Amino acid sequence: MNVERILINALEAGIGLETVVFALAAIGLNVHFGYTGLLNFGQSAFMAMAAYGIGTTVATFDLPLWLGVIFGLLAAVLLALLLGIPTLRLRADYLAIVTIAAAEIVRLTVRSVTFEETFGGSDGRQGFSNDFYSINPYPEGFYGVGRFGFSERPIWVLTVGWTLVALSCLFVFLLMRSPWGRVLKAIREDEDAVRSLGKNVYSYKMQSLVIGGVLGCLGGFILALGRSSIQPDIFGTETTFFAYTVLILGGAARVASPVVGAMIFWVVLSLTDNVLNEAIDAGYVSTSIINNTQVGQFRFMLVGLSLMLLMIFRPQGIFGDRREIALDAR
Amino acid sequence: MRRRVAVALATMMSALVCVLGLGAGVAHAEGESIFGFLRNAKGGDLVPVEGAKITVKGPGVNETATTDDTGRWTVEVGKPGTYTVTIDQKSLPKGVTLRNPDADSLKVPVVESQDKPVLFALGKSTRVIQSKWAQAAQLSAEGLRFGLIIALAAVGLSLIFGTTGLTNFSHGELVTLGAIIAWWVSTGNLPLSLPGYGGVNFLVAAAITLAIMGLIGWANDARLWGPLRRRGTGLIAAMIVSIGLSLLLRYLLLYLFSGSSRAYPAYRGQKGVDIGPITLSPADYISMAIAIVVLMAVAYALLRTRLGKATRAVSDNPALASASGIDVDGVIRTVWIAGSMLAGLAGILLGIAQGINFQIGFQILLLMFAAVTLGGLGTAFGALVGSIVVGMFVTVSTLVIPAELKNVGALGILIIILLVRPQGILGRAERVG
Amino acid sequence: MPADQTPVDQRTGSTAESGTRRGQRDAAAAALADVPTEPGAAKPDPILVADGVVRQFGGLTAVDVGHVEIQRGAITALIGPNGAGKTTFFNLLTGFDQPDHGTWSFDGKPLSGVAAHRVARLGMVRTFQLTKALSRLTVIENMRLGATGQRGENVFRALFGSIWRSQENEITERADDLLARFQLDAKREDFAGSLSGGQRKLLEMARALMVGPEMVMLDEPMAGVNPALTQSLLGHVKDLREDGMTVLFVEHDMDMVRDISDWVIVMAQGKVIAEGPPDAVMGDQRVIDAYLGSHHDAALTEEEEEAIIVEAEEALARERAEKEESS
Structure with a gap:
């Protein structure tokens, strides 16, 4: 078993592409769920808006990347409005069902053969990230210490990604210490009370949905650019639930929790994947029990189990304050 | 003239075979495949080509x-x-x-989700195009x-929601468990080796499966949801727990059952039976009859028996019922x-x-939610009506x-209905405050 | 129910009160002195007028109010047996529920179809039967939330503290004054969810005052309140009148109703069946029938069933709230 490689992989996962992407997605969910109490189960659709925004703009229509970014952002805002208008006046669980349905609609549509020419079917879209890498300020080379580090392309994506994460956290921090954020938190506690104090709850919920959706959409951009290719099945419901696990791991309604949660999440997944794979390769684990292709399945089971256990035993997250959760009225 | 009629009949037969194939495809889930029947039209009969x-x-x-002895061939394309x-x-x-x-x-x-039928025409023939009406029927x-x-699945989902308030995202996995356990028990290919067990008759297997499902339901409540209720876990927290359970079970089933699509040996390649313009396999007719009988029994139980009335009372108002x-x-x-x-x-x-795979239940979960929401959250009869509407809509819409x-x-459509009639088709306007 | 036939004397009577309180009280009494004691009576200066407000749930008519007026600057009690439709009527008036028919106006402005938050902004602020303290916000944050016209509640301005900081300080000052008045200043930084039932009621009332209302609608302000706090709550309700506000409240506690209200409206089975000064109303045979008769009838009517449901629901909610408090 190569311990050094396992540890380096885990470290790289801790600051790697997935961590950035899920941190951004969870920052958006934190605005929705953590601060406003909105159950958005379609965060993957907001990410898909971004990814397919640039994917189709560049790869299908041959337009510049910056225009794709604008289209992606607009599409995310539009999606939030479409989802919010019918559901934000209704009970909380309606939003959950409608958002998860919308996310499946988006995935099935971009995956379909019918729209293959536009969205690329199940193969998705490639070759849209040249504009992004052509402005890469890092010269060719390896950036890191010893064997830990990244080559010029990933380090460029990560630089942009972590900058976005930092800016998003700052943005959320500024919003949530303001009277605006106070209204959101109050809506999470009791909508009717907020209404009785003269606040337009519907409007605030809509603003929250749009802002959280756009933050999640930033994750979609980084994901698409980092991989230089997108496939529809990346944007399945599992992605949304991974983001929820990340959020709950860190503890909802804290500015930095999605970032901490994403780091822990991907370090743990990297460790389990790598340890299992090495153990199988080294013959410590019989392939009749688990083989290398099944390691990926194990990852999903682990996420499912931890989501359950977290929600049951530590709903406040690893670092959260139990006292606060005990007051939760729901 | 007579000969042309015979040929037309033969092609109609193959067209029906084709429709049967489509039938499997229509309701099928992920795990795409291409398949076909190779049959030779010979003097009005279709002879399988092996x-x-x-x-x-x-x-x-x-x-x-x-091709096998029925002329069937299949390639999983993934x-x-x-x-x-x-x-x-x-x-x-x-x-x-x-x-x-x-x-x-x-x-x-x-x-997506298609078993694509591909037929190669053998022998001599002409083409007859099936009318839109026949297709619609x-x-x-x-x-x-x-x-x-x-409906069978959604009624349970709706009753659980009605009595406990839980939106159970792991209900799809209960459906999958039923399908997979029945396959395990009937074929004898258990995930754990049980020496000397070689499978049983399918109907016996189905009965055993239902008993196991009852146990699983009991365990769900006794070991997980009941204790959570007593701890005072919130509804949203419980919903997220059910999402975790859904992920855990689904991938556990993938691990145990593998990702491939399988069929119950007893019902492979049944010949279609015509009623008017409709051709379904005998198993399909029996399935529908069983579903109708069971749903009627559930309705009767809810309306007439003590337990059913108690269930509806708890759905209406747990405090009052208590x-x-x-x-x-x-x-x-x-x-x-x-x-x-x-x-x-x-x-x-x-x-x-439509065959068994590790996520057949998950794939209809959203349709169940749609059915339950359409019918009005928490009303069992609403779920029933909603399910029929959703099932018909999903299938018939493939005409266009x-x-x-x-x-x-x-x-x-689910989203649109919520916009127009948020309480669902049969739901009542609720009291606020 | 002891029927005291000398309501006017009672009101101007012997309880130890400050002079200003008595001043507003006398003014209200004088204004209402010539109002006939019959359902739908016209008031000299009504702030709220409702006409033909009907709300049905399925086949059940929960509210069917022909005509009712609420006098400005007075404390009006809305009483009635359980399931009489008082809370539903409250919900309708404040925009939390929509009636099937009917019109009503507040300060001359029609309110039909006006959203709940706009009703509040117009100056008609309500509280809830089951207190809605915002548990995971601190007491002071609860209070600040109540202030209207906050610059920082706009998402763009929210990003720049310099725009809203000064206003926030003013709001905080006002909130601190109110907290002191309601004896909640010691709890300032505590989560609202950690308060006792009575303290929550106080907080909810204080928070409603942050909106700067002309009329305060209190839904069972005494329900679940520790007797030690009742007197202080009563004092606060009276103070509202002294500050020139109109109060409409739903209550079960007849002693409280008698003690503080200038006028009483009685509802039963969705309708207004009587109104008048407290003592006159409590001696009214129709009222006694409504309270006693309904409970002595053998067969349960649909309304009574509804009432039992509501009661059971409240009990459950209270139980739940208590469980949360204790955990």
Whole structure:
């Protein structure tokens, strides 16, 4: 078993592409769920808006990347409005069902053969990230210490990604210490009370949905650019639930929790994947029990189990304050 | 003249075979495949052609299948795309030829969740195009079958929601469990080796499966949801727990069952039976009859029996029900057991209709939600009506929209109905404050 | 129910009160002195007028109010047996529920179809029967939330503290004054969810005052309140009148109703069946029938069933709230 490689992989996962992407997605969910109490189960659709925004703009229509970014952002805002208008006046669980349905609609549509020419079917879209890498300020080379580090392309994506994460956290921090954020938190506690104090709850919920959706959409951009290719099945419901696990791991309604949660999440997944794979390769684990292709399945089971256990035993997250959760009225 | 009639009949038969194939495809889930029946039209009869070789090439696939004694061949392709299907003319038995020897290679698009039927015409024939009406009738029958299956599962989902307030995202896995356990028990291919066990008759297996499902339902409530209720876990927290459970179970089943699609041996390649313009396999007719009988029994139980009335009372108002001496926890326990058994039955019937894979339940979860929401959250009868509507809509809509987008249509309608009539088709306006 | 036939004397009577309180009280009494004691009576200066407000749930008519007026600057009690439709009527008036028919106006402005938050902004602020303290916000944050016209509640301005900081300080000052008045200043930084039932009621009332209302609608302000706090709550309700506000409240506690209200409106089975000064109303045979008769009838009517449901629901909610408090 190569311990050094396992540890380096885990470290790289801790600051790697997935961590950035899920941190951004969870920052958006934190605005929705953590601060406003909105159950958005379609965060993957907001990410898909971004990814397919640039994917189709560049790869299908041959337009510049910056225009794709604008289209992606607009599409995310539009999606939030479409989802919010019918559901934000209704009970909380309606939003959950409608958002998860919308996310499946988006995935099935971009995956379909019918729209293959536009969205690329199940193969998705490639070759849209040249504009992004052509402005890469890092010269060719390896950036890191010893064997830990990244080559010029990933380090460029990560630089942009972590900058976005930092800016998003700052943005959320500024919003949530303001009277605006106070209204959101109050809506999470009791909508009717907020209404009785003269606040337009519907409007605030809509603003929250749009802002959280756009933050999640930033994750979609980084994901698409980092991989230089997108496939529809990346944007399945599992992605949304991974983001929820990340959020709950860190503890909802804290500015930095999605970032901490994403780091822990991907370090743990990297460790389990790598340890299992090495153990199988080294013959410590019989392939009749688990083989290398099944390691990926194990990852999903682990996420499912931890989501359950977290929600049951530590709903406040690893670092959260139990006292606060005990007051939760729901 | 007489000869032309005979030929027309023969082609109609093959057209029906084709429709049967489509039938399997319509309700089918992920795990795309290409299949076909190779049958030689000979004097008005269709003779299966065995041992012919057919090659499928496409993205990541280059596989050759050989037809079995019913003339059937299948290639799992794994994802949508365009594939080239070629028949090896040399592999055909003597005296059997392609109708058009140049047409030995076909390019076929396979869409999401489709089992794509590909037929090579053998012998002499002319074409008869099936009328739209006949197609509509056929699709309606399949839609009804699908709707009834959804209803079986959705009634349980709705009852659990009604009595406990839990939006159970792991209900789909109960459906999958039913389908997979029945396969394990009936074929004897258990995930754990049990020496000397070689499988049992399918009906016995189904009965055993339902008993196991009842146990699973009991365990769900006794070991997980009951304790969570007593801890005072919130509804949203419980919903997220059910999402975790859904992920855990689904991938555990993938690990145990593998990702491939399987069928119950007892119901493989049944011949269709015609009623008017509708052709379904005997298993399909029986499935529908079973679903109808069971749903009627559930309705009767809810309306007439003490337990049913208690269930509805708990759904209406747990506090009042408890105050009137109803054993609320007992009712909820029963609802979990019955709901899980119904979901398991739905899984078995769905497995018969479209084959079994590790996420057949998850794939209809959203349709169940749509059905329950359409009918009005928490009303069992609403769920029933909603399910039929959803099942019919999903299936019949393929007349006008591509089959791969049928779920898109259904989920779109769900959103629109919520906009117009948030309490659902049968739901009542609720009291606020 | 002891029927005291000398209501006017009672009101101007002997309880130890400050002079200003008595001043507003006398003014209200004088204004209402000539109002006939019959359902739908016209008031000299009504702030709220409702006409033909009907709300049905399925086949059940929960509210069917022909005509009712609420006098400005007075404390009006809305009483009635359980399930009489008082809370539903409250919900309708404040925009939390929509009636099937009917019109009503506040300060001359029609309110039909006006959203709940706009009703509040117009100056008609309500509290809830089951207190809605915003548990995971601190007491002071609860209070600040109540202030209207906050610059920082706009998402763009929210990003720049310099725009809203000064206003926030003013709001905080006002909130601190009110907290002191309601004896909640010691709890300032505590989560609202950690307060006792009575303290929550106080907080909810204080928070409503942050909106700057002309009329305060209190839904069972005494329900679940520790007797030690009742007197202080009563004092606060009276103070509202002294500050020139109109109060409409739903209550079960007849002693409280008698003690503080200038006028009483009685509802039963969705309708207004009587109104008048407290003592006159409590001696009214129709009222006694409504309270006693309904409970002595053998067969349960649909309304009574509804009432039992509501009661059971409240009990459950209270139980739940208590469980949360204790955990």
